[in-house]
Amino acid sequence: MSELMSDAINLMVVGMGFVFVFLVILVFLTSIMSKMVSKYLPAPEPVVAKTKVKKNNASSDAQLLAVLSAAVAEYRSDQKK
């Protein structure tokens, strides 16, 4: 069998083997981690929500305000009619 062939088989065996070893360990670590987290530090959900909002940074907060006031103005003016 050509050297290339044997190299390829070699690479496949070692490579797939290692990928599996790595990810199996990851499965275990992850499961353990999740268990420990849920046991010792129950997740503070609200934080997630907060961050989502924070996502639009300072400048766009300003924007949000601008837009809001605009929207409200819009609404008021409509009321008048």
Add this chain to the structure above:
Amino acid sequence: MSELMSDAINLMVVGMGFVFVFLVILVFLTSIMSKMVSKYLPAPEPVVAKTKVKKNNASSDAQLLAVLSAAVAEYRSDQKK
């Protein structure tokens, strides 16, 4: 006449000449292209509109939603008064 002078004239003749050649060809190609397009593939206008909207990317869509709901909330609260 100085060499510089002749170089300059030379550059002008060739330069302007080439600019005209290039743009004249462009005029023809463009006209042909437009004709063929309007004949074989009539432009899908809506797409243009769609893209315009798509322009604000994911994150700012989220923003848009946030702002809208905020605006509506604002409106509701005003109603109460």
Add this chain to the structure above:
Amino acid sequence: MSELMSDAINLMVVGMGFVFVFLVILVFLTSIMSKMVSKYLPAPEPVVAKTKVKKNNASSDAQLLAVLSAAVAEYRSDQKK
């Protein structure tokens, strides 16, 4: 006294001295500047406001429009109920 020690003292004297000289001059220049400005060119306040708004660039102006119209639509639909 070790050379290091003397170097350090040296650096402190010159450094602090210079920091003070620099900032004292800055205090004077600033005061003079402010006086001259308030005397010769009274500040055009509105401009500040304008710039603040300009801050959100073209694309987000578009957004603002989109959002506004959306907000108003939202309001109209609510009215109907």
Add this chain to the structure above:
Amino acid sequence: MENILNLWTGSGLYNITGGQFAMIVICLCLLYMAIKKKFEPLLLLPIGFGGILANIPEAGLALSAVENALHFQKPEVLAALAEALKVPFEAGQVVTDEVLYSFKEAYKGADSNALAAAQNVAADYGYANGMLKNFYNVVIGSMIGPLLIFMGVGAMTDFGPMLANPKTIMLGAAAQFGIFGTVLGAAFLTSMGIDGMSFTIEEAATIGIIGGADGPTSIFVASQLAPHLLGAIAVAAYSYMALVPVIQPPIMNALTTAAERKIQMVQLRTVGQTEKIIFPIVVLVLVALLLPDAAPLLGMFCLGNLMKESGVVDRLSDTAQNALINIVTIFLGLSVGSKLSADKFLDLQTLGILFLGMAAFAVGTATGVLMAKLMNVFSENKINPLIGSAGVSAVPMAARVSNKVGLDNNPQNFLLMHAMGPNVAGVIGSAVAAGVMIKFLAG
């Protein structure tokens, strides 16, 4: 007058080669697919455009200063380069193709000193790197491009579904068989001795990584193991990622029974922020302990993900997902395009690459599905094997395909979230595979 002649003899029309013409046509097709068919346009549009630029006659945008100097074949320049590169040549000599070839070989094999000397000669005669060559050196040569894309991808990735059901990670592992199976295939193809269709082990590995269904990983590996194939590899990788909805379903249906396809999976638990924050750190530590060679790629990926999940540096994660990744994408695309030169691309090897790349996707899809079936043999709460195909990554396209095929078989069966698990696991899997290949074959 003689100026006008110069314009003509210096024009593209006068100099264009058949190869360049063909490549420009091919690149126009890439643009068509990107724009009209929406085939991964973010990458294929700049790649196609870069490919056209790279094939503009005489412009030499994709060539290095030395290559540009060689191109114009001025005797004195060649003589100076001959001295720098230690090529047997004297000023008078006629410049045959053999001579040019010997120059090119000498340039390719030159050590740092010879290289520096040659570059100095080129600079002294006023030749410079082409624009695309500079882009390539900065963005891919330094590897920064793929790494930053990976950071951005990390900042866009949600490991929640995977953390909710960790065993689906195994599907992401199995699908990597597409990579290594293809290496074997390439070796086999070579052993058949079709001339022009032979690959070294480095080339075979690079082709295999197409099966990783992950653009930046493919480019990263190709840039280190077989830069000359980078153009074809990247085009194949992104094209097949776009073709996932066409490639995968038949395989998925062939390997599963209607009953299996109807399997409903249990609702996923919601995963807390703390777990999501700790996960990228766990991955990083694991990489540090097991496979240092995967550290750059997975390190940047985990950094991006940590920036997102931590929730304390939103302005950074925002930039990583938008301004930064967009800037890098433009230059990465152009740089990849610079590798679409006729002599490299119009080659039987490219056909082999396209064929093997397709095989890699197919094999990965199959092994992912089969793994799911295997796991069902041993565990009682069953996995729907359709999510196995998502293990090839190609995020999120492959997960959507799993979902769609699932709905075709059972309109109540929403697999999307379940498929996201193996989908993102596949990204880690192929990065690990890349690390192994680089460890054994690079440098």
Add this chain to the structure above:
Amino acid sequence: MENILNLWTGSGLYNITGGQFAMIVICLCLLYMAIKKKFEPLLLLPIGFGGILANIPEAGLALSAVENALHFQKPEVLAALAEALKVPFEAGQVVTDEVLYSFKEAYKGADSNALAAAQNVAADYGYANGMLKNFYNVVIGSMIGPLLIFMGVGAMTDFGPMLANPKTIMLGAAAQFGIFGTVLGAAFLTSMGIDGMSFTIEEAATIGIIGGADGPTSIFVASQLAPHLLGAIAVAAYSYMALVPVIQPPIMNALTTAAERKIQMVQLRTVGQTEKIIFPIVVLVLVALLLPDAAPLLGMFCLGNLMKESGVVDRLSDTAQNALINIVTIFLGLSVGSKLSADKFLDLQTLGILFLGMAAFAVGTATGVLMAKLMNVFSENKINPLIGSAGVSAVPMAARVSNKVGLDNNPQNFLLMHAMGPNVAGVIGSAVAAGVMIKFLAG
């Protein structure tokens, strides 16, 4: 004590030269015009600021490591540099202006090896490039800056009006006469032999390009044909672009009759997206076939435009129009400012450049208008000659001027859209002119 003395002898007050003082004042005026008069502030503000930084005594922010090493005139450093640059000098020798001059000349003319040697000497003695010098090398030396600006401009350009009425492209062609006419003018001025007011053909061409009314094109050409004039060229180009509303109207009115100015043009047809997508590709192919030397500039321009019009990579076109172009603009401005050093700028040549640059704008405006009148002789559906002036580009200012002058003559006559055609055509026109100049004069 001796420390305090050092502070004083190292201070700007102690070392400032008349030239530096004058340049700082000039740059303050630039800042004033940019901020108060809104003269192209995006460029003139960073340019003016960079100019001040470049003229800070002793800081050497705009100097290379070797120039900084020369500046401090340490005997041992000069001796080492003398050896590297092959200048006759030994350590003991007094440093006269002639000696320094010989060093500077040797440095300017040094080949790559001598240069590397000199840089090594400077580095070994602890001298480094100034901040602005580094910016200049990266942003302009590599040409990346103007190219990225051009990509961004492409992503902001709408060729719709031009496609709706292609023959207006001819106006954009005619206006380029301002460029080449000015080259002639510069040559003529030189032939008059006013001393200090003489230009080489490269310098003449660089000055002419001011008539292109297009900042990045001017900087691109200047960086390749006459880097020492870059500062003056860029300042002239951007200042006159800001002055378009002052320069053009009188010329437009002088060359047209009231009747002509009242001509109403037929409503433009709407142009479909498909045409807009194909156009940049047509331009690119044309460049590839006719003028490879214009490929970098027009290639990036077309890429930007294609990203915008294709509508499938909006996040990229968005970044190209915002984050990316803004970042580049800051550094481009500072880099241009680094060329505003007293010895280069306070020079009769600069007056010549300012004068000729103004002429270039005027001539371009005139030829644009005249071309429109000429075309009216032959075609029946008339063009309003006022839109001819927009052919100089200076997008969109020149088009607005056409519109305004039109409205002055006929309040119902909105020429803006009609003027946008020649306006954008002018950008392509001057890029082509730049390509021709670079082809004949560069390297």
Add this chain to the structure above:
Amino acid sequence: MENILNLWTGSGLYNITGGQFAMIVICLCLLYMAIKKKFEPLLLLPIGFGGILANIPEAGLALSAVENALHFQKPEVLAALAEALKVPFEAGQVVTDEVLYSFKEAYKGADSNALAAAQNVAADYGYANGMLKNFYNVVIGSMIGPLLIFMGVGAMTDFGPMLANPKTIMLGAAAQFGIFGTVLGAAFLTSMGIDGMSFTIEEAATIGIIGGADGPTSIFVASQLAPHLLGAIAVAAYSYMALVPVIQPPIMNALTTAAERKIQMVQLRTVGQTEKIIFPIVVLVLVALLLPDAAPLLGMFCLGNLMKESGVVDRLSDTAQNALINIVTIFLGLSVGSKLSADKFLDLQTLGILFLGMAAFAVGTATGVLMAKLMNVFSENKINPLIGSAGVSAVPMAARVSNKVGLDNNPQNFLLMHAMGPNVAGVIGSAVAAGVMIKFLAG
């Protein structure tokens, strides 16, 4: 088989040193503080992450190509390097720690030629700079990183409150005593001759700058005077900035009477835009005339501020405050992290740095407060001494602390705006101090 052995002998587990393990733990703590305690997360998160990457065994991400070549100790490579670096060594020889040490010393002390030779050798044997090393060279080695951060900070700074009450600038001056006092402290500590705890004057100055309470300034100075301490310096600077609310109040209370803390200050006048526009230019000119060495740092700072206040280049100032500063922050953090290697950080010096850094903050706080009391002796409209502590900068945290302590003593007493004056003055003050140190100690 032997492949699997390679995997194991190449793994982190097999190669990790105690030092690397300790550093990874320390970096995990940094991440914890950044994410959970919100300690300056924008910097400490990337720094901590970079620190982990830098300590991954065998990956050599923070090492230069030559250092990587040395690490693997291949005889032929060492022999070639020995020749390049002029180290006595022949191929056969056993590689003892002394030998390696002699190589490292030779590499550190190499002149440009030897360096280039060594780098060529490393490249020829296939060794390259680690990823983080490249980041460090580009972002910090070139000094661009801290400068761009400073520009962004300038674009976020409002000098209004300071302009409304200029004499508060003096508080910003006084607080800089923390810097120079600490230099003295470091010298004193050294003179006590605790071994491992001795500093050169350059190191002492670098430690002092921590008292500037200004990240980019600290990094800028450290990169020029003592790069080997950069990691510890940056970590100390950012940690203590986060700890300002803990460090300052006790000192403020100890040095002031309840009566003083209750002092109400007169409402600040509103400052017009014109003043705000002119101020950065005034600072720039002053720097140009008095301290050219502070020009890069304060120049970029003033540019950012001018872009903001001028109101005519909002798109640039916007980018400087967002996309640009964010991108730079990511790379700056990783680059700083690359300096967190065990051999540099696990050292008595680091303890000294942490201790002295704390002292610097404390001293600066105290002198700021005392200066305020001193000024009250001479002027009739009294300053509340609590705002003196804000002079250390640490914008805006220190100002908030002044406000909070003020409210604790008098719920009606809002000092925030008053404290912003000395707060921003402190930024200028420490930049000036940095300039003086660089002038006397650099190069």
